Amino acid sequence: MPERPLLVFDFDGVLVDGMAEYWWSARRAALALAGEGAASLRLPEQAPAGFSLLRPLIHKGWEMVLMAAELGRPGFDLDAALAHYDAFLPQALARWGWTPYQLQRALERLREEAIAADLDGWLALHRFYPGVQARLERLSAEGADWAVLTTKGGAFAARLLAAAGLRPLALFGHEQGSKASVLARLAAERDPRERPLWFVEDRRPTLELVRRTPGLEAVRCYLVAWGYLGPGDGEGLDPLGIRWLESEVFEAPLAQWP
Numbered sequence: 001m002p003e004r005p006l007l008v009f010d011f012d013g014v015l016v017d018g019m020a021e022y023w024w025s026a027r028r029a030a031l032a033l034a035g036e037g038a039a040s041l042r043l044p045e046q047a048p049a050g051f052s053l054l055r056p057l058i059h060k061g062w063e064m065v066l067m068a069a070e071l072g073r074p075g076f077d078l079d080a081a082l083a084h085y086d087a088f089l090p091q092a093l094a095r096w097g098w099t100p101y102q103l104q105r106a107l108e109r110l111r112e113e114a115i116a117a118d119l120d121g122w123l124a125l126h127r128f129y130p131g132v133q134a135r136l137e138r139l140s141a142e143g144a145d146w147a148v149l150t151t152k153g154g155a156f157a158a159r160l161l162a163a164a165g166l167r168p169l170a171l172f173g174h175e176q177g178s179k180a181s182v183l184a185r186l187a188a189e190r191d192p193r194e195r196p197l198w199f200v201e202d203r204r205p206t207l208e209l210v211r212r213t214p215g216l217e218a219v220r221c222y223l224v225a226w227g228y229l230g231p232g233d234g235e236g237l238d239p240l241g242i243r244w245l246e247s248e249v250f251e252a253p254l255a256q257w258p
Contacts, residue, residue: 013227021125023047041072062103202227
C-alpha cells in the first residue's frame, strides 16, 4: 500500500444519506421562491419517486430546489428531464426566472433557519451509511488521513460531522470551488509517491471529469456501490481508470482496496 494516502470523501451519497433532508429543504425553498405561484405547485411532504430518479443527476444544491419546483409544476415531463438533464436545467431556470445563486442562497438560508430553530430535528433528517463512522475512525490506525469534499455548504457538513464526533483533516464545501479544482490544489501540495490522493465519490460524471483533468492523473478514483447511483453507473469503469468500491471492500484494510 502506498505510504499514508490522503482519502478525500464526497459527503452526500458516500458518507451520509440525506435524501429526506434534501427534499425537506428543497421543497420549502421552492415554495418560498415561488411566492404567489406556490399555490399551483403540487409538492407532497414526502419526496416523490421522480426526485429519487433525478438525484443521481443533480450536482449542486441549487439544482435540487429547481427540480423540486419542476416536479410540482403541472405538465412537468420527468422523462425529458432524465433524458436531457444538462439541457433541461437552463430551460427550467428561464421558465422560473431564477438564478443558481438565488436558488443556492434560498436553500442555505432555509437550512440556517432550520438549524437555529431545531438542530436535533435537522440532524435527524440525515443518517450515516452503515459502518461509515467506525470505518473513518479506523483510518488513522492505518496511517491514512481523510478529508471531505462536498458541493454542500461547508458549515452544514461540519455540523453533521461534529454531531457524529468525526474530525476530518480538512473540509471543503462548495465555497472552495469545484471538486476538480480543490483536488488540483491538494495534488500540487504533495508528492504522489509519498502521499497519494484517493478520491471516493458516488457520482460517475464527477469522477470522469477528474480523470480528464490535467494534473490529476495520479489521483486514485473510486465509485462507491451505494449512494445515489444512476442505471449503469457501475459498468465500463476499468477503461476510464475508475475503481468500483463495494461496501465490503470499504470496510477492509486499505491494502485490500482495488
